[in-house]
Amino acid sequence: MLRFALTRAFLAIVTLLTVSLIVFTLMELVPGTCAERYLAFKNTSGSQISLADIEAEKVRLGLDRPFMTRWGSWVYDVVVHGEFGDSCILRLNINQLLADKFWVSLGICLAALILSYAIAVPIGILSSSSNNAVANNSLRFVSYLGLALPNFLLALIIMLISTVYFGDSLTGLFSKEYRDAAWSWAKFGDFLSRAWLPVFILGWSATAFALQTVRALMLDEIGKLYVTAASARGVSGARLLWRYPAKHSLGPVINSLGFDLNRIFNELPIVALILTLTEAGALLFDSLARSNDQQLAGAIIFLLTASIVALNFVTDILLALIDPRVRRGLMG
Amino acid sequence: MFKRKTATAPDIDQKAKEAYFTASQGQLILARFRSNRTAMIAAWALIIMILMGLFAPFLSPYDPTIAGRNDQYENGAPQMPKMWDENGFSLRPFIYATERERSMATNFRWVVKENRDERLYMTFFTRDWDYTIFGLDFNVMGHQVDVALIRSNIHLFGVEGGKIHLFGTDASGKDIFGRTLHAIWTSLAVGTLGVMISFVLALVIGGVAGYFGGWLDSVLQMITDAIRTVPQIPLFMAMAAFLPPEWSSEARFFFISIILGLIGWPTLARRIRTHLLTERSQEYVLAAELCGASSSHIIRRHLLPSFTSYIIVDLMISFPYMVRSETALSFIGLGLKDPVNSLGAMMQNVSKADVLLNYQWYFIPVFFFIALVLAFVFVGDGLRDAADPYSDSKK
Numbered sequence: 130m131l132r133f134a135l136t137r138a139f140l141a142i143v144t145l146l147t148v149s150l151i152v153f154t155l156m157e158l159v160p161g162t163c164a165e166r167y168l169a170f171k172n173t174s175g176s177q178i179s180l181a182d183i184e185a186e187k188v189r190l191g192l193d194r195p196f197m198t199r200w201g202s203w204v205y206d207v208v209v210h211g212e213f214g215d216s217c218i219l220r221l222n223i224n225q226l227l228a229d230k231f232w233v234s235l236g237i238c239l240a241a242l243i244l245s246y247a248i249a250v251p252i253g254i255l256s257s258s259s260n261n262a263v264a265n266n267s268l269r270f271v272s273y274l275g276l277a278l279p280n281f282l283l284a285l286i287i288m289l290i291s292t293v294y295f296g297d298s299l300t301g302l303f304s305k306e307y308r309d310a311a312w313s314w315a316k317f318g319d320f321l322s323r324a325w326l327p328v329f330i331l332g333w334s335a336t337a338f339a340l341q342t343v344r345a346l347m348l349d350e351i352g353k354l355y356v357t358a359a360s361a362r363g364v365s366g367a368r369l370l371w372r373y374p375a376k377h378s379l380g381p382v383i384n385s386l387g388f389d390l391n392r393i394f395n396e397l398p399i400v401a402l403i404l405t406l407t408e409a410g411a412l413l414f415d416s417l418a419r420s421n422d423q424q425l426a427g428a429i430i431f432l433l434t435a436s437i438v439a440l441n442f443v444t445d446i447l448l449a450l451i452d453p454r455v456r457r458g459l460m461g
Numbered sequence: 462m463f464k465r466k467t468a469t470a471p472d473i474d475q476k477a478k479e480a481y482f483t484a485s486q487g488q489l490i491l492a493r494f495r496s497n498r499t500a501m502i503a504a505w506a507l508i509i510m511i512l513m514g515l516f517a518p519f520l521s522p523y524d525p526t527i528a529g530r531n532d533q534y535e536n537g538a539p540q541m542p543k544m545w546d547e548n549g550f551s552l553r554p555f556i557y558a559t560e561r562e563r564s565m566a567t568n569f570r571w572v573v574k575e576n577r578d579e580r581l582y583m584t585f586f587t588r589d590w591d592y593t594i595f596g597l598d599f600n601v602m603g604h605q606v607d608v609a610l611i612r613s614n615i616h617l618f619g620v621e622g623g624k625i626h627l628f629g630t631d632a633s634g635k636d637i638f639g640r641t642l643h644a645i646w647t648s649l650a651v652g653t654l655g656v657m658i659s660f661v662l663a664l665v666i667g668g669v670a671g672y673f674g675g676w677l678d679s680v681l682q683m684i685t686d687a688i689r690t691v692p693q694i695p696l697f698m699a700m701a702a703f704l705p706p707e708w709s710s711e712a713r714f715f716f717i718s719i720i721l722g723l724i725g726w727p728t729l730a731r732r733i734r735t736h737l738l739t740e741r742s743q744e745y746v747l748a749a750e751l752c753g754a755s756s757s758h759i760i761r762r763h764l765l766p767s768f769t770s771y772i773i774v775d776l777m778i779s780f781p782y783m784v785r786s787e788t789a790l791s792f793i794g795l796g797l798k799d800p801v802n803s804l805g806a807m808m809q810n811v812s813k814a815d816v817l818l819n820y821q822w823y824f825i826p827v828f829f830f831i832a833l834v835l836a837f838v839f840v841g842d843g844l845r846d847a848a849d850p851y852s853d854s855k856k
Contacts, residue, residue, distance in 0.1 A: 140683075147687035155699050276781065277834035279808070281792065282827060289817045387690070394692035395789075402793055413695055414793060417702040426699055434691045441690070 133449050141442045146204070148434045153200045155430075156423040213428040216416075223428050227409060231432055234409035237324055238393045241331035242386065245339045248332075250382075253343025254375050257351055268340065275337020280396050284330045284403045330400050331393050338392065342385065346378035383448050387441035394433050409433075490770055493847035500843020507836040510829070514646035518592035521639025522619045525802050529590060530634035531624045533561055537573055539629040539637075539822050542583055555580040556625055587619030629822035631810065641826045644802040645833065651718050651803065652783040656776055658722025659729060659783075664772075667730035671737025672760055678734070689727040694789055696724055701795040710801040717796050721783050729775055736768050770848045778841040781834045788830060804830045 187193050194202075206212045213223035256268050350356065351374045359373050401410035413429040416422035484492070494500060513520060523529035531537070542554035558579040563571045593609035619625065628637035670681040700720045704713060740746070741764065749759050784804075790796030791805025798806060807826040810816060816823045 143683060144687045144690060147684060148691055151687065151691065155696075158703060273835055273838050274831075276785070276838055277831045279785075279788070279792075279827075279830070281808075282811075285811065285817065391690065391692050395694040397692075398694060398698065399789055399793055413698070417698045417795065426695075426702070430691065430695050430699060433695060437690050437692070 130449065134446055137442055137445050141438050145435060145438055148438075149204050149207070149431060150200060152427045152431045152434075153203055156427040157196065207431070214424060216422050216425045223425055226425065227412070227428065227432070230412060231409045231429070233320075234397060235436055237327050238331060238390060238397065240324070240328045241335055241393050242390055244328060244332040245335035245389070246382075248336050249339035249343050250379070253340050254347055254370055257344050257347035258370055268344075272337040272341045275334040275340075278334075279399075280330050280334060281399050281403045283333055284326075284400060287326065287330070288404075327400055327404055327406060330404075331396055334396065335389055335393050339382075339389065343378070343382060346381055347374055350374035350378045380448060380452055383444050386444050387437050390440055391437050394437070486770055490844070490847045494843055497843045497846065500839055500846075503836045503839030503843070506832065507840055510645055510833055510836065511649065513642050514649055516594065517639070517642035517646050518594060519613070519615070520617050521636065521642050522587070522589060522616050522625060523636045523639055524590045525635060525639040525643045526800060527633060527635065529636060529639070531626070531630055531636070532634050534559060534573060534624065534626065534630050535571070535634040536632055536820055537626055537630040537634070539825075540626055542625070542627075546577065548578070548580075551580070551582070554583045556583070556620060556623075557581065558623055581620045581623045581625070583625065584619050584621055585617065587616050588614050589616050589619060590614060628825045629820070631823065637807075637822060637825060640802045640807060641804075641829055644804045644807050644826060645829060647714070647797065647801060647803040648784050648787060648805070648830075648833070651714065651721065651787045651797075652780055654715070654718035655721030655725060655783045655787070656780055658719060659725035659779070660772075660776060662722065662726040663729035663733055666726065667733030668737060668760060670730070671734035672741060672756065672764070674738070674741075682734070685727045685730055688724070689731075693724055693786065697721070697786060697790055698793070698795055700724075701790055704795075710798065713797060714801060717787060717790065721786055725779065725783060725786075729779060732775055733768075733772070736771065737764060740764055740767055774841065774844045774848045777837070777844050780841070781837040784830075784834060784837070804833075 184193075192199070203214070206214060211224070213227075215221065216223050216226065252268070256265055259265065353374070356369070356373050360369055364372065397410035398414045400406070402414055405411070409429050409432070413426055416425040416429070481489075494504075517525075523531070537559070540556045542556055544551060544554055557575040557577055558581055559573050559575050561571055561573055591612070591614045593612050595610035624636075626636050626638060628641060631637055631640070666681055666685065670678045670685075697720060700723075701717065704716055708716070746759060746763060749763055754762075787796055787803065788805035788808065791798075791803050792808050794809065796805055797803040804826055807823075808830065811823050811827060
């Protein structure tokens with residue numbers, strides 16, 4: 130078991146390193162360096178600058194070192210100090226900028242993930258065992274609609290209804306009085322009263338996907354002989370479904386949680402844009418679309434990916450604890 | 462694996478049986494696909510939409526760019542052709558003439574009124590703006606190259622003495638009907654290009670990993686998995702942000718397709734690899750190897766044909782994701798921009814409260830988008846079921 134966990138941890142670290150290389154390369158590819166930006170700012174504030182100044186600034190920021198060295202030191206700072214450096218555009222520390230915004234985003238996404246499975250698992254299991262063609266077909270249609278109906282449209286419709294009938298557009302994550310306040314229970318309550326909408330919208334297409342996965346896996350299991358044998362022994366109804374096929378089909382579901390989180394992160398910037406949220410998704414959008422702030426964007430993408438890798442690691446370990454076949458599979 | 466073969470029950474007459482056994486894999490898949498009613502309906506819907514996109518210039522009465530704007534009818538409501546009204550019946554469909562007015566009475570806003578006494582009759586096969594279908598127009602070393610399959614100025618319909626807007630007009634008076642049709646084509650083209658690029662990458666990377674195995678496979682798998690872990694849309698956004706804003710719309714179009722292709726390959730590559738891994742331990746591969754065939758020969762002549770149908774199905778399934786990604790990018794303003802008519806760019810206009818409350822016809826392209834994605838998903842699903850040789854016995 131320990132060996133399994135160590136192998137998995139090693140693989141996760143390798144994945145993270147590869148991702149950090151990709152992200153760092155992307156950051157480097159953006160035209161213009163940090164040195165030029167700093168000095169461009171100084172230029173607007175009145176002082177004259179020359180090419181030599183840019184070179185000096187490059188040396189000061191360490192931009193004259195080779196690419197791989199800079200990548201190494203970036204990774205070192207992130208891992209050892211948890212430090213993403215400064216944003217060249219905003220001239221602010223990225224950790225301060227992101228701080229709780231990232232945790233808010235992660236919380237919303239995880240809540241959406243939990244919501245989607247809380248709906249999808251019972252309904253998926255029930256529908257796989259029922260022979261009601263109308264119900265099954267409409268369920269299939271709803272699942273597909275989860276893919277086809279864009280999240281932003283759903284958000285717009287809900288906003289429209291709420292604006293017309295309740296006079297509140299439901300946008301943003303906090304009411305005015307709490308926006309800049311420090312975290313407190315009152316602020317948290319206010320946050321919860323607003324956060325359900327992004328959670329619901331992000332969970333909508335995730336639910337559709339999860340429903341399809343659960344149903345397909347259940348259908349594969351339910352025809353197998355051990356299920357027939359169990360029902361021959363007199364186990365029936367919900368007890369039969371839960372104890373036998375559901376147990377087997379939920380293994381792969383746990384395994385795919387990481388990719389579900391990935392999908393939810395995909396929707397995050399768009400939903401954030403529509404609902405004018407003030408969290409990491411919106412910050413990512415701002416840093417890319419408006420200010421071209423590669424340090425900030427890189428940090429956000431890296432953090433999102435890191436949370437997916439972490440979730441993958443946790444689910445792998447969980448699965449190995451539950452299912453001995455998984456442990457042996459990797460060892461043998 | 463010996464499974465029950467219910468499809469060849471003895472009561473089927475001899476001829477059908479013979480046809481079944483001698484049928485190629487493609488014919489079998491087609492036959493199974495045809496018996497799936499939902500997938501067939503979706504396939505027809507898809508074909509109709511593709512044709513609508515292809516013949517968009519012929520079907521749309523006005524140029525979808527700013528050149529074809531109707532400055533007398535901005536933010537105009539859809540006009541439905543009628544055959545009769547309180548003034549009597551007419552064999553030719555007609556719409557009403559409109560007048561614009563801005564005065565004290567309308568609070569100094571332009572208000573369009575229709576004049577029910579003045580009818581504008583529809584005409585068919587009208588001559589209007591010039592267009593090309595399958596046309597290319599580029600500049601090679603100073604020479605202007607301009608080729609096209611069809612060059613014409615005939616349009617399916619128009620209206621006498623005015624303009625007709627079936628889906629209404631947008632804020633600058635562009636015809637939404639024409640724009641939607643052109644947008645379908647653009648979105649399909651971006652999707653196709655993206656799928657092709659990711660397909661080639663997936664084939665090479667997945668093929669090499671699956672065929673050679675060993676450490677090469679491990680390294681390639683590691684890279685593939687790493688790319689698969691990064692959330693796609695943020696990555697798209699990061700890459701699309703490099704686009705210089707002054708680039709022409711054609712250059713943007715190609716760059717976006719390339720980005721979609723560069724990021725979309727890992728899923729497909731993984732499937733190809735898994736398939737190759739199982740297939741390469743089969744005896745026919747060993748036989749070919751013993752005969753002295755080179756690896757590239759075995760891959761091309763033996764392994765690839767063994768799963769062409771699966772590749773086609775996979776491509777079909779990944780298509781809606783491409784279209785969706787393009788739409789998402791354009792929607793947040795990082796993808797294609799307004800002069801190019803893509804579904805995402807058109808949906809950008811929808812998100813304003815003003816539109817929601819006053820100009821609901823802006824939503825029409827959204828329904829086309831939903832229909833397009835749904836059709837692709839249903840066809841892809843039907844194809845997947847049809848390509849699975851055991852799908853009959855499973856049910």
